[in-house]
Amino acid sequence: MIDIKLIRTNPDLVKENIKKKFQDEKLVLVDEVIELDKQFRDAKNRGDFLRSQRNTLSKQIGALMAKGQKEEAENTKKLVADYAKELADLEVKEEDLSKEIKTRMMVIPNIIDPSVPIGKDDSENVEVERFGEPVVPDFEVPYHVDIMEKLNGIDLDSARRTSGNGFYYLCGDIARLHSAILSYARDFMIDRGFTYYIPPFMIRSSVVDGVMSFSEMENMMYKIEGEDLYLIGTSEHSMIGKFMDTIIPESELPKTLTSYSPCFRKEVGAHGIEERGVYRIHQFEKQEMIVVCHPDESKDWFIKLYTNTVDFFRSLDIPVRTLECCSGDLADLKVKSIDVEAWSPRQQKYFEVGSCSNLGDAQARRLGIRVKGKDGNYFAHTLNNTVVAPPRMLIAFLENNLNADGSINIPTPLQMYMGGKKVIK
RNA sequence: GGAGGAAUGGCUGAGCGGUCGAAAGCGGCGGUCUUGAAAACCGUUGAUGUGAGAGCAUCCUGGGGUUCGAAUCCCUAUUCCUCCGCCA
Numbered sequence: 143m144i145d146i147k148l149i150r151t152n153p154d155l156v157k158e159n160i161k162k163k164f165q166d167e168k169l170v171l172v173d174e175v176i177e178l179d180k181q182f183r184d185a186k187n188r189g190d191f192l193r194s195q196r197n198t199l200s201k202q203i204g205a206l207m208a209k210g211q212k213e214e215a216e217n218t219k220k221l222v223a224d225y226a227k228e229l230a231d232l233e234v235k236e237e238d239l240s241k242e243i244k245t246r247m248m249v250i251p252n253i254i255d256p257s258v259p260i261g262k263d264d265s266e267n268v269e270v271e272r273f274g275e276p277v278v279p280d281f282e283v284p285y286h287v288d289i290m291e292k293l294n295g296i297d298l299d300s301a302r303r304t305s306g307n308g309f310y311y312l313c314g315d316i317a318r319l320h321s322a323i324l325s326y327a328r329d330f331m332i333d334r335g336f337t338y339y340i341p342p343f344m345i346r347s348s349v350v351d352g353v354m355s356f357s358e359m360e361n362m363m364y365k366i367e368g369e370d371l372y373l374i375g376t377s378e379h380s381m382i383g384k385f386m387d388t389i390i391p392e393s394e395l396p397k398t399l400t401s402y403s404p405c406f407r408k409e410v411g412a413h414g415i416e417e418r419g420v421y422r423i424h425q426f427e428k429q430e431m432i433v434v435c436h437p438d439e440s441k442d443w444f445i446k447l448y449t450n451t452v453d454f455f456r457s458l459d460i461p462v463r464t465l466e467c468c469s470g471d472l473a474d475l476k477v478k479s480i481d482v483e484a485w486s487p488r489q490q491k492y493f494e495v496g497s498c499s500n501l502g503d504a505q506a507r508r509l510g511i512r513v514k515g516k517d518g519n520y521f522a523h524t525l526n527n528t529v530v531a532p533p534r535m536l537i538a539f540l541e542n543n544l545n546a547d548g549s550i551n552i553p554t555p556l557q558m559y560m561g562g563k564k565v566i567k
Numbered sequence: 568g569g570a571g572g573a574a575u576g577g578c579u580g581a582g583c584g585g586u587c588g589a590a591a592g593c594g595g596c597g598g599u600c601u602u603g604a605a606a607a608c609c610g611u612u613g614a615u616g617u618g619a620g621a622g623c624a625u626c627c628u629g630g631g632g633u634u635c636g637a638a639u640c641c642c643u644a645u646u647c648c649u650c651c652g653c654c655a
Contacts, residue, residue, distance in 0.1 A: 186617070190624040197624090200636040204585035219635045226635085346645095348629090389614090391577085512614095514577085519614080 143247055143475070143508040149175050159253050164262050164470045171246045178246070182239040189236055192229045196222055248355065251474040252504040255441075258478055261468030267481070268468060273452050274461030276485040276492075281546040283488035286537040287419045290316050292548050293566060298418075308415040308424035312533065315566045319552075320427070320532045322559035323458075323539070324402060327429040327530045330454055331400035336431060339401040341380035344371040349383035352509045361410040377403035378526045381432045387510040389519060396435035396443065400529065403428060420533040421493075429529040434511065440500050440523035444478060447527040448498035451482045454529055455495070458553045460542045461485035463492050477502040482528070484538035495535055496528030 149156050153172050160168050199222045206215040259268045290296035295316025301309040312320050332338055350359055350372050364373040374380055381401050390397070404427050409415050416422045431450065433443045448464060455462045467479040479499040483492035503521035506512070512519045532539075543551040549567035552560050560566075 183617070186624080190617075193625085194623055196635080200634095201585065203635055207585080215635085222635045389577090 143504050144250060144252055145503075145507065146175070146179060146243070146247060148253075149250075150179065155253070156250065160251060162254060162258075162260055162469045163251050163472065163474075165251065168250060171250055175243055175246050175250070178239055178243050182236065182243060185232055185236045185239060189229065189232045192225050192232065195225055196229065248508075249474065251472075252477055252502055254469055254472060254476075255478040255500070258472060259466060259468045260470075262470040263468075264471045266468045267471055268466045270464040270466050270480065272461070272463045273456055274459075274485070276461045276487075276490075277542070278487050278490055279544070279546070283541050283544060285419065285488065286540055289540045289544060289548070289550075290536075293550070295319075296420075305424075307417070308409070308422075310420055310423065310425075310533065315560075315563070316536070318560060319539070319550075319556075319566065320536060322556050323530060323532050323535065324427060324429055325559045326556055327454060328400065328402060330457075331429065331431060331450065331529055334450060336398045336400035339377075339381060339399050341374075341377050341384070341401050341403055343374055343380070343403055345374055345380050345383055346370050347372065349379065349386065352386055353379050353382055362407050364406050364408060373406035374403060375407050376405050376428060377401040377430045378432060381430070382505065382509065382511075382524060382526070385434060385509065385511045385522075389512045389514050390434065390522065392436070392513050392515045395513060395522070396433055396439060399432045401430050401432065403430070405531070419537070421537060423533070426531055426533060428531040431527050431529055433525040434506075434522045435525070436513070437503060437520070437523050440477075440502065440525060443523075443525050444480075444498065444500040447525055448480050448482055448496075451496045451498065451527060451529060455482070455484060455538075457555050458539060458543075459551075460538050462495075465492070465494075473499075475501050475504045475508075477504070484535070485542065486538060487541045487544075493538070495531065495538060498525070498527035500525050 144156065149172060153176060156172050157169055160166065160172070199218055203215050203218050203222075206212075206218065259266070261267065284292075287296060287298065290312075293316060294314050295312060297311040297313060301311050328338060344366065347370050350363060354362070354375075359372075362375045366372065378401075380403070381399060404425060406425055409422055409424065413422055415424065420426075431447055433440075433447065435443050452462055452464065462482055462484050465481045465483055467476075467481065472479055477500045479497060481494050482496040482498065484495045485491075486493055501524045503523055505524045506521040511522050511524065513522050540550055543553065545551065545565075547567070549565050552564050552566065557564060
């Protein structure tokens with residue numbers, strides 16, 4: 143959500159930005175907002191005047207009553223009644239207009255960073271940098287489910303009976319590996335100065351409304367029957383929700399948080415659930431990082447955040463690359479976004495394992511996350527990024543650490559979380 | 568789950584239909600004093616919207632209502648406290 147003042151003062155910039163994102167159908171919204179905003183301010187002005195009159199006259203009534211001048215008081219009451227009707231209508235109008243404005247403001251995209259490459263969709267995303275040598279072994283790399291099954295590490299059949307497609311039982315060393323990765327990720331981030339959080343796994347509708355659009359909610363969120371609660375789709379939902387309508391003292395910035403949570407997603411959108419495997423599923427677990435910072439610092443934090451993920455994967459011998467989201471693929475709230483992709487020796491391509499986003503002040507404006515500064519309050523900048531999200535991450539892990547005999551190497555940093563094991567077989 | 572009580576500015580807390588955007592204290596900021604600091608004393612100190620500005624409007628947990636007028640009365644949601652019950 144951008145500042146409406148920007149639309150008032152520089153509508154061309156806002157329109158130019160919409161064009162860069164190939165959302166020309168939204169251009170009309172800018173002019174509509176300008177017109178509605180004008181009407182709203184006129185209505186508010188008149189309303190303020192009427193309210194002012196009412197306040198003054200009401201005070202006079204009080205004074206007259208005190209003096210015992212009943213008749214004059216009654217006459218003044220009638221005067222106020224004359225304003226009441228107009229004011230009632232006007233207040234409805236003010237509310238309607240401000241709703242209309244907000245509806246439009248919610249879908250006008252955030253101003254993208256000048257560095258964002260221009261492109262229509264994800265096919266035009268740009269590789270930024272590769273880390274590690276993408277190795278293709280001289281033996282055949284099986285499908286990840288087959289690797290897991292050979293190690294007695296997954297039971298999809300039972301999961302389909304108990305819960306349906308898109309769920310899994312992990313077992314034995316694979317389940318332990320899953321936990322080990324999360325524990326290692328937690329400590330990895332704590333070592334880098336982040337504060338560890340375990341947030342609520344369910345949130346109220348008021349928070350859901352704040353953190354996502356209606357269509358996102360429909361496509362992602364599971365609702366709890368008979369309660370005003372939803373299962374979170376990512377810990378970002380509860381972690382950012384935590385700051386809704388708060389004023390943070392400037393001295394407390396930056397807030398650098400790392401949170402663990404299970405994530406629940408309907409995945410109703412374009413791709414749907416994977417038939418076989420754990421790439422796209424209804425339930426997974428994730429270690430996340432969240433930063434709330436001063437506007438001048440968000441660009442630096444953005445780099446630091448995705449570097450954390452790159453370093454994490456590299457410490458587990460997994461080759462990765464960074465892929466920058468082009469303008470057309472960038473979600474409306476984001477200023478800039480980079481995906482971290484891991485190398486798949488089986489597919490011989492990179493696939494997404496994490497996503498790092500700088501939301502500028504748009505998320506903070508929408509949620510009312512303000513900072514109390516020396517010279518007044520301002521909206522914070524917010525960022526989020528994935529540290530690691532297994533079991534999807536296990537795909538990359540297993541494929542890259544696989545030996546010809548089907549055993550899996552455990553990289554050194556993970557061994558202490560695996561009871562000292564160096565190999566799973 | 569049942570029965571009561573409560574929610575006020577950065578914090579503590581008064582106010583319980585008009586003179587309340589809100590006493591007082593703490594904290595913050597500025598100053599006097601001091602070589603400097605502390606103490607003491609004096610002054611100042613909420614947010615948002617709108618307007619060139621003076622100002623005006625809105626905000627006393629959220630939502631709704633009564634009234635000419637609501638922090639104050641009523642309804643409702645949420646949260647907290649006390650007691651009872653239940654339960655890892």
